Amino acid sequence: MDTPQNTALTRALTELPGPLPARGVIHIVIPHTDRFTVVGNHLAQHAGLSTTAVGLAVRIQSLPQGTEIGIKALAARLSEGEKLIAAALRELEAHGYLRRARTRLTNGRVVTRTVFCNQPTALLRPRVVAQRPAPPKIPPPVQDAAPETPGPEAAAAPQAPALPDVQREEEHAPQDIAPFVPLVPPPTAPKPPRPPLPQPGELTPELERTATALLSDLRRHAPQFTLSENDIRQLTPAVAAWLERDAHPDTIRHALTNDPPRLLRHPAKLLKHRLTVLLPPPLPGADDLAAPARPRIAVTPFQTCDGCERAFRAPTPGHCRDCRNAPAPAQAAA
Incomplete structure (x- = not known):
C-alpha cells in the first residue's frame, strides 16, 4: 500500500521547479478545483492562538451558513472535549475572530447568535461605501431656427428614454452595517516594554560566585532548567539582587523551579520573568x-495651697481657686 504513494510522491518531487531546500518542509502544491476554503496566514500562523483554536477556526470557516457551532454541537462532531472546545472558542472571541451575542426572538425565546469573521483586522480599516455612478448626460436635440413647427421627420423621430430616479433609489439603499470591532488591539499595536532585570546595589565577588553556583546547580534539582554559560552570565546579577535582599538560596531555587510549564522550551526566559516579577x-x-x-502626655503636677493647704493641680505653687476667689479681709470687716 505504501509503495505507490511513495513512488507518486517521489515523482512529484522531481517535477518541482528550481533547486529543493536541503532542510525544512517542501511544499507540493496541487490547485484545488472544488471543496476548498481560503485561510489567511494571519490565522494559520497566529502567534497568540493555540493550535486547537486555529484548527477549530478553520473548521468553522469551512462550514456552510446556518450550521450550529455551539460547544455541544462541535463536541458531538469532533474528537475534542467540551472544555477544550470552550477554551478554543474563548481564544477566538478574545482575538476578534468570533462574536457571540444573545438575541430574543419574536416568540420570546432567547437564542445565541454566533458571528465568525475570517479577517478581523480588515474591519478596523475605514470602509468606503461604493458610490452609484452618475447617469450619462444626453445633449438636447438640435432644432432649426427657421421652422417653428416640427416637420414630419421630427415627429417620427424617437424620443429619449426617461431616466430612472437615481436619487429615489439611493434613499432606499441599505445603510452601512456597523463594523465588527474585535476585543483586542491589532497585532501592529505597540507592546509595552518589558521591565529590566533586577540589579544589585554592588555586585561583589562573593555575591557573583554564589549566584553563579546557584544557577549552575538548578539542573540537579530540575533537569529542564539546564542553562548555557551565556544564560548564567546574564541572569547572575538578578540572582545577586535576591541574595543581597537576604533571600536564602533554597528559597530562590524553589521560586525559580516550582511548577514549571509542561513543555518548557526556553528555560532562561522563564527564569528571567520569575526573577523580575517575584523579586x-x-x-x-x-x-x-x-x-x-507613644506621644507623652503632659501632666499638671499637684501643688499645696499657701492659704488653706489643700492640694490642687497647677503648673506653679500658689493659692487654690477658692482662696483666689475669696473676698479680702477688709471687705469682710466692712
Missing part, C-alpha cells in the same frame, strides 16, 4: 520593626 522586598531593619513611641 522580594528588602528585609526591614531593627529600627523599622520597633514599635512607634
